[in-house]
Amino acid sequence: MPSVTRQRRGVAERRAAVERQVLEAVERLLAGGESFTSLGIQRIAEEAGMARTTFYGHFRDKPTLLMRVTDNATQDLFADANAWVRDDASTREQLEQTVFDLIRGYREHQPLLRAVQEVAAYEPEVEAFWRATVEGFAEGVRRRLERDVKAGRVPEDLDTRTTAFWVAWGAERTVAEHVATRPPREDRRAAAGIAAASWAAMRRD
Structure with a gap:
């Protein structure tokens, strides 16, 4: 069985990967001329290549x-x-x-x-x-x-x-x-x- 430490490391790496995807998506959208206020969660999630539910699993x-x-x-x-x-x-x-x-x-x-x-x-x-x-x-x-x-x-x-x-x-x-x-x-x-x-x-x- 995988160790608890390894499991936690895997969770942390997946979380970091998701946050990196979202960061890159948000910066692309903003660089394209969109304002953050006008951006919807669905638009950000789509640009990041993830489901809306995945987004809310990481960001309130x-x-x-x-x-x-x-x-x-x-x-x-x-x-x-x-x-x-x-x-x-x-x-x-x-x-x-x-x-x-x-x-x-x-x-x-x-x-x-x-x-x-x-x-x-x-x-x-x-x-x-x-x-x-x-x-x-x-x-x-x-x-x-x-x-x-x-x-x-x-x-x-x-x-x-x-x-x-x-x-x-x-x-x-x-x-x-x-x-x-x-x-x-x-x-x-x-x-x-x-x-x-x-x-x-x-x-x-």
Whole structure:
């Protein structure tokens, strides 16, 4: 008989495969010009190649779907940024590359992230989800700045909480607006500007 561990692993792999199918389906539909609000469950299930009942076996409703697929899509998006925050020796040049990678990730998932902003305007659960995502990064920045203060790398009077909030939300909003309004050829320049502004706000110079 298969072990319980193997069975659980199989269930987890099947769940991950279904969620990946749905993520890809939703991003295709959004990239094709559909708004998330107008998308029905049946349309999403058909695009993902599954029955409606299978969909509901994994997602309670559309907001749950949006949060789950966005969380999956953005894990890598924020991974490099969080790595920069955790490394006390990380440099301004590394920050610029991190922001550039963030911009590229936003471009890759732009329709999905635009849908999050759309739904967050009227769905408190989605708004709270995205706020928690960005503020989780802000908290990492705050802890980094607290360490910098103790190590004498930044002035003692730096307001670490407000600065971290500004860096996290300022970068997120600026990247989103840049991707929505500017061509990819300007990404490197935008990354340099965002990194410079963030570095200055953290009073690292």
